[in-house]
């Protein structure tokens with residue numbers, strides 16, 4: 001099972017001379033649940049963008065299951081097995097909730113153009129199968145009854161859930177969640193953290209979770225990486241992190 | 256299921272044939288001409304809608320691809336039989352049918368060549384570059400003496416009829432409708448909705464932009480070929496910037512991304528000027544130029560009242576939920 005270990009080392013990127021992230025390293029084992037925390041502007045989202053090919057790193061290496069991901073376009077990263085959600089929600093707002101999830105099955109090419117145009121039995125069968133699978137996922141995320149609504153009409157919390165559902169539909173090896181609890185109330189936040197750890201068990205997927213609120217990640221993450229000013233200032237278990245004076249100073253201190 | 260589909264197509268095509276027969280024997284030729292032009296406009300609007308409405312890429316060069324289809328097909332049916340007498344069958348209906356399809360493929364290839372470099376650009380930049388390519392295509396026709404240069408190409412067999420135009424309108428509609436209801440359609444729509452998210456969900460955005468552009472150009476070429484064989488004469492000015500703008504207006508008016516909206520937009524943009532012409536005539540023969548003032552005014556008012564276009568992103572049947580439900584039941588049964 002060591003096959004799909006994600007490993008990054010020395011990742012760095014600058015924007016116009018300003019180092020946003022430097023020397024970033026991380027190892028996530030299959031089905032691991034890790035946290036990435038740090039104050040606002042620390043470079044957490046930038047790390048996700050590096051990991052998903054949105055930004056090309058200036059230096060560093062990055063592999064999934066031994067395969068290098070450097071130079072991959074975002075769609076190639078998705079195919080390779082890394083899915084993500086966005087801090088600023090990026091759903092297909094005008095499309096239905098169901099279509100948002102169905103989109104994630106596209107790269108597996110369920111049928112060809114000719115099947116779609118002639119409505120062949122392959123089209124009928126595979127399209128129905130995809131819909132069943134998508135509805136199943138939506139049920140799990142508590143969105144099945146909203147499947148025909150436009151995504152933009154969902155509540156904020158449901159939009160975040162839909163983002164997770166469609167990322168899961170890619171059947172990733174590694175799922176990146178960028179502040180999935182942002183904007184939720186404290187009860188919803190706790191529920192969501194339960195959902196996150198359920199997802200890990202059910203889908204056998206590794207998860208890297210960005211969360212601004214340190215207490216939330218402490219509860220569920222096995223290992224936590226702390227980022228400040230684009231650099232890792234601590235890495236370890238929740239307990240180690242909580243006791244690390246650097247973290248207390250840089251992170252908890254400002255709270 | 257598979258057979259009922261073909262029976263329904265047969266019935267629709269039979270109905271188009273019957274309508275064509277009835278119209279051409281009973282209506283005055285002017286009215287038939289307006290109806291046929293409507294059909295061509297509908298094909299143009301539906302095809303441009305794929306790029307401008309569904310993929311959200313603003314193309315302003317549709318007339319150029321229409322021109323490629325028109326010139327290529329006309330060259331096949333008009334010039335080839337002259338050069339090679341043994342190819343005289345190309346002036347017969349079957350030959351013309353082939354020429355129309357070849358015109359479509361030619362336009363599709365042109366769409367590929369234009370789309371590949373220009374679809375890297377976005378928004379206004381893409382609009383300007385496609386406009387430029389549209390003009391380049393027109394200027395090529397203007398300078399190729401074999402197809403008549405500025406004099407145009409006369410003597411094209413006038414074999415497009417109501418039947419053929421509406422047959423192709425039906426094919427275009429069905430093709431695009433089914434495309435958009437498939438995984439490929441979802442990929443194309445995702446470009447409009449959010450490129451970054453689409454890429455992150457495994458969609459190769461640059462590829463599907465080109466796919467949309469090529470399919471769109473193909474049907475523009477078909478429309479152009481039908482047009483050429485309806486008019487019997489084409490010249491470069493027929494495919495100028497104004498015609499591209501007309502098609503954009505059809506799409507915007509009907510609602511970006513709405514296939515049925517494109518049909519309505521096509522009808523309005525073809526019919527309204529004719530209606531205005533009639534109204535001006537009955538009002539004591541006011542000059543025809545008033546038409547050119549009133550028409551844009553109507554459009555401006557419409558866009559102010561309903562900026563998303565008549566149907567928005569929706570289809571006409573979305574406004575009649577009961578019909579949709581019935582359709583849903585049928586699809587399951």
Ligand SMILES: Nc1ncnc2c1ncn2[C@@H]1O[C@H](COP(=O)(O)OP(=O)(O)O)[C@@H](O)[C@H]1O
Pocket residue numbers: 015020038039040041042043044045046047
């Ligand atoms: N595309 C970009 N261009 C310029 N600066 C950027 C870009 N993306 C991120 N940054 C900068 O990188 C830093 C880290 O941002 P970000 O990763 O969003 O922080 P976090 O997610 O930890 O709050 C910020 O100073 C931000 O301004």
Ligand SMILES: [Mg+2]
Pocket residue numbers: 044045046087
């Ligand atoms: Mg962030």
